[in-house]
Amino acid sequence: MTAIQMTIDDRLLVVIAGPTAVGKTTLGIQLARQLGTRIISADSRQFYREMKIGTAAPSPEELSTVPHHFVHHLSIHDPYNVSRFESEVLLLLDNLFLQYPVVLMVGGSGLYINAVCHGIDMLPDPDHEIRVRLNMILEKSGIRALQDELQIVDPEYAAVVDLANPARLIRALEIYRATGVPFSTLRTNTMKTRRFRIVKIGIDLPREILNQRINGRVEAMIKDGLVEEARQLYPLRHLNALNTVGYKELFEYFEGNTSLDYAVDKIKTNSRRYAKRQLTWFRKDPDYKWFKPEDAHSILELPELSPFIGL
RNA sequence: GGCGUCGUAGCUCAGAUGGUAGAGCAGAGGACUGAAAAUCCUUGUGUCACUGGUUCAAUUCCAGUCGAUGCCA
Numbered sequence: 001m002t003a004i005q006m007t008i009d010d011r012l013l014v015v016i017a018g019p020t021a022v023g024k025t026t027l028g029i030q031l032a033r034q035l036g037t038r039i040i041s042a043d044s045r046q047f048y049r050e051m052k053i054g055t056a057a058p059s060p061e062e063l064s065t066v067p068h069h070f071v072h073h074l075s076i077h078d079p080y081n082v083s084r085f086e087s088e089v090l091l092l093l094d095n096l097f098l099q100y101p102v103v104l105m106v107g108g109s110g111l112y113i114n115a116v117c118h119g120i121d122m123l124p125d126p127d128h129e130i131r132v133r134l135n136m137i138l139e140k141s142g143i144r145a146l147q148d149e150l151q152i153v154d155p156e157y158a159a160v161v162d163l164a165n166p167a168r169l170i171r172a173l174e175i176y177r178a179t180g181v182p183f184s185t186l187r188t189n190t191m192k193t194r195r196f197r198i199v200k201i202g203i204d205l206p207r208e209i210l211n212q213r214i215n216g217r218v219e220a221m222i223k224d225g226l227v228e229e230a231r232q233l234y235p236l237r238h239l240n241a242l243n244t245v246g247y248k249e250l251f252e253y254f255e256g257n258t259s260l261d262y263a264v265d266k267i268k269t270n271s272r273r274y275a276k277r278q279l280t281w282f283r284k285d286p287d288y289k290w291f292k293p294e295d296a297h298s299i300l301e302l303p304e305l306s307p308f309i310g311l
Numbered sequence: 312g313g314c315g316u317c318g319u320a321g322c323u324c325a326g327a328u329g330g331u332a333g334a335g336c337a338g339a340g341g342a343c344u345g346a347a348a349a350u351c352c353u354u355g356u357g358u359c360a361c362u363g364g365u366u367c368a369a370u371u372c373c374a375g376u377c378g379a380u381g382c383c384a
Contacts, residue, residue, distance in 0.1 A: 020348070045348055055348080081345035111347050120344050131346090162342065165351040171344090187344060245348045269337075274348050280341060 011097045011196040012304060016106040017042075017113055017282050018203030019275035021214045023293030025058050027203060028106035030296045032066040035308050037100040040069045040089055042107025042116065045244050047074045050233060053226045054246035056217060076233070076241040081125065086115040097196065102308045110281035117200070119192030123175060123183075130177050134170045149173055154182035199304045202288035204279065214271045221246065222264060230254075245270045 014035075016028050032039050041047075046057040049072035057071055069092055074080055089105075096103050107113060114120070137145050146169040150158045153176045161168045172183040179186075205213070230250035233242055237251045246267050253263040282288055291299055300309055 043348085079345095082347080083345050085345090109347065111344075111349095115344080123345065125345055162351055165343085167346060167350040168343080171346080183344090189344075240346055240349080243346075243349060247348095271348080272338095276339085277341095277343095278348085281343075281347090284341090 010101065012102040012308070013093065013117075013194075013196050013198045014102060014104050014305065015042075015113055015117065015198060015200045016104060016203060017108060017110070017200065017278075017288070018293075019210060019278045020108055020271055021056070021217045021275065022203050022205055022210060023213070024106050024108065024203055025056075025062060027293045027296055027299075028104055029058075029062055029066050031299065032104050034296070034300055034310070035102050035104070035305070036310070037102055037104060037308075038067045038069065038096060040092065040096075040103060040105040041071045042085075042089075042105050042109050042112045043071075044085075044109040044112055045241065046071050046107075047080065048072070048076045048241050049074065050076045051229070051241065051244070051247070053221050053224050053229045054244065056221070076236060076239050082112055082115045083120055083123070083125070085112050086120055089116045093196065102305070108278050110278060117194070117198050119190075121186055121188050121190075123186050124178050126171070126174055127178050130174045131170060134173055134177075138166050138170065143169070146170065146173060154184050157182060157184040157187075160184075197304070198287075199302065200285065200287045200289065201299055202282050202290045203293050204290055205292060210275060211272055214275060215268050218246075218264065218268045218271060221267075226250070227260070245274055 014031070016024055016031070018024050028039050041058075043055070043057075045051055045055040047070060048055070051057075052072070058068055062068075063071065070085070070089070093103060105113065105116065134146065143164070143166055146166065147158070147163050150161070150163075150169055150172055154172055157172050161172065163169070175181070175183045175186065204210070226246060227250060230247050231254065233247065234251055234254050236242060237247075242248070242251075249258075249263045249266040249270065252258045252266075253260050258266070289302070300306060
């Protein structure tokens with residue numbers, strides 16, 4: 001197949017997903033150079049320019065090697081959500097595909113990747129007031145009160161949600177309170193089809209090696225000044241963006257609740273658990289083809305990718 | 312060296328006046344539609360340090376050994 005024969009339907013989005021610290025960034029850059037294209041980052045914390053060290057964002061050198069989108073494009077003060085990410089990425093892809101027949105999306109945020117690949121239902125954005133009120137109910141009356149309200153307002157969703165998960169209950173209730181429509185009605189659970197093709201590549205390593213990489217990277221972050229970065233952000237700790245591994249543990253240290261050593265250990269542990277959750281998410285999606293981070297060559301040999309090498 | 316305390320799950324420890332044991336953490340698995348690096352669920356067999364004794368039965372009682380620790384010398 002030559003470039004001239006390509007139709008619009010040949011455009012390809014290559015998703016590179018996997019657990020934290022597995023080596024997605026390096027691999028992504030390697031692939032992007034081979035394919036002569038750009039990278040869209042799908043990492044819900046690397047969005048924020050104030051969080052550089054603790055999110056292991058691509059370095060300035062890496063960013064200058066291959067253009068990245070959605071890295072450090074936000075401030076932690078900016079409200080943001082998956083839906084905005086979906087529409088912004090789709091808009092960007094429309095433009096990028098005019099120039100590049102294949103584009104990479106690299107990241108570890110499963111929900112965000114799903115939104116781009118398969119879409120997310122039209123739902124109202126959270127209303128701050130309502131959410132605060134629901135959180136107060138949770139605190140004062142307990143989760144039972146939320147369960148009871150959901151049971152009345154949206155029994156259909158109450159039958160399928162994880163009733164022990166306050167975040168789920170509050171989200172469903174705030175939608176109902178804001179719109180008068182039950183969440184179960186708005187949540188269609190249908191996958192949108194995209195105009196472009198998608199190949200999903202999962203990157204993984206044996207758990208023991210991944211853990212070593214996680215631990216090593218946390219040590220490196222500390223050496224690179226994570227403590228200072230976190231200290232500067234400490235006054236803003238209430239912001240959602242800072243409810244993040246690598247920061248919240250250091251905030252505990254600043255409050256005098258833990259030692260620095262303990263906080264650093266906690267960061268390692270929580271990163272391992274995060275990696276586990278990411279793997280659980282990606283593994284259940286049968287579309288993923290799994291590789292190791294050093295498998296750039298075999299990835300490029302995939303029939304979907306090989307036509308684009310050196311274009 | 313003497314006296315005491317301790318030795319139980321990867322770690323910190325509980326426990327049975329004798330019927331082979333259980334919590335927290337870690338680990339493992341899972342869920343997930345605008346908080347997602349978030350939020351939540353499930354999951355505990357281990358020579359109860361070793362050797363011998365008493366006993367129908369010992370991880371539990373007794374003795375010795377080893378190790379840890381405290382006090383005294």
